[in-house]
Amino acid sequence: MISDLVKNISPFYVMDILEEANRLEASGKEVFHFEVGEPDFSTPAEICAAAVKSIDDGFTKYSSSLGIEKLRNAIADDYKRTYGVQVSHERVIITIGSSPALLMSMLTILDPGDEIIITDPYYACYPQIISVARGVSKKVAIHEEDGYQIDIKLLKKSINSKTKAILVNSPSNPTGTLLEKETMQKVCDLGQLIISDEIYHGLVYGKKENTILEFTDNAIVVSGFSKLYSMTGWRLGYMIVPPNLVRYVQKLQQNLFISANPFVQMAGVEALEKIKIKSGDIAKLFNERRVAMLEALKSIGFEFSYEPMGAFYIFVNSSRFSKDSYKFAFDILENTGVAVTPGIDFSERGNDYLRFSYATSIDSIKSGIEKLGKYLS
Ligand SMILES: Cc1ncc(COP(=O)(O)O)c(C=O)c1O
Structure with missing residues (x-):
């Protein structure tokens, strides 16, 4: 049973x-x-107030499965402002946190037995999410003595005909490591699809983080509002996907989750437009x-x-x-x-x-x- x-x-x-x-x-x-x-x-009071106002304004029904356009635009603007990368809002899909975004990424690209390369130690849920999508986690060890940076030779060796993507997470859970710019470039140069979990962006000390989109378009960005804005319980995240994947992710979203909560999405607009500054x-x-x-x-x-x-x-x-x-x-x-x-x-x-x-x-x-x-x- x-x-x-x-x-x-x-x-x-x-x-x-x-x-x-x-x-x-x-x-x-x-x-x-x-x-x-x-x-x-x-959660900052302005974000809470925006959610309450949005309930009063009637944002209480299903939204478009891809998300409310205002938030999709705000995220595209944020990537332009923060990293200087041009992203069409049509590639942005709003999700119920970054966890479902990770799941939908895997479901979109994996057939049974396909492999996702993850660096080890990894965020605890990655192997589970990959196996729910019937994939296999291929673990590549990273070490404290190397500052938990990726050994590109080792990474390259782990690629085979079953590899569907390399999953990176910078800054990382559990190590707090920020991948060096050169490392990110070298990972992208391997020519694989990259899934980049950017959920800890904004929480970086003395250095600047990079989005994977500065180095390649062959990437799925997964991120959300949980950490920087202290919105863990609100369940709001997003994906930025290559244009040819939008329709496939949309079909998954329609069937699995229908849409993210609309008044929470409107609170997300406030977070990006007002709180990001602080x-x-x-x-x-x-x-x-x-x-x-x-x-x-x-x-x-x-x-x-x-x-x-x-x-x-x-x-x-x-x-x-x-x-x-x-x-x-x-x-x-x-x-x-x-x-x-x-x-x-x-x-x-x-x-x-x-x-x-x-x-x-x-x-x-x-x-x-x-x-x-x-x-x-
Ligand atoms: C690396 C990483 N990715 C994704 C998540 C999931 O975050 P959420 O689903 O709240 O956006 C977490 C949560 O701790 C995390 O540490």
Whole structure:
């Protein structure tokens, strides 16, 4: 009765930790949330007001399956303004978050057994999304000592007749790495379709991120509003696809999701037109938290040979303490109230690692890591 697909799908381990952390918190225990992948601040008031106004204005029915034109145009304008790339709004498709955008990308290009190359460690859901679309994840290891940059020779070797695309994610979850411009160019020069997950764009510190569209048109961009605008629960994302794929994605959207929520789409217009301007302040805040987290982790004896430059994560080797990241994360939580994500979520090689999110206050970072330090020593 239960499909093999569902039987074989891995859980998203971070949710196990989050649920336990929430249970402990509800029972009165102090919990430090370094596990969650979402900003701690509320969605900006202007965005909320735009959604409410749009409900009053009647944006409460299905929209076009491709999305409301005003938002598609605003996204095209944003790519022009931010990266200098010209994108027709006709290539922009609005989705219910970047997760469905990833799923529709895979469903659009994969036949059973086709391969998608992903760098390892990877965002936990990639292999699952690929297998739901009956594809196979081909993992190419990236290493801390290389700053988690891609080894192009290794990447090239992993391409074969089954390869349908290379999936890149810069800035990355779980490492926070920003791909170098030259690396992005070399990845594109391999001539494969690139799927570029740009969900952490805007959250970059001291450097500038690049969209894949600066290097190639043979790409599907997947992105959304969850992270930069603290809109995780709103479920709003988008894809920018090559013109020949628009109709295929549209057919999927019509059948699977019909359309994204229209008043949420109108809130997205407000986010791009008003809040994007202030996004430097958001990045500045996250940078302060990043520095605080790196210093705090170093002060309790963690060592790392790379510096995360984007998103709000650091992937830390914890093999000195444990080789079982899942058990270790639960030990830490039960004994200190510090919630972290086990590295096993992001790689079969990830048991030596923990992911710390710094999407929380500096006070919480300082107190939580101090508690962790006392426990570990
Ligand atoms: C790399 C990456 N891609 C995609 C997503 C999904 O984001 P959403 O579906 O909220 O847009 C996440 C969420 O954590 C992520 O880290």
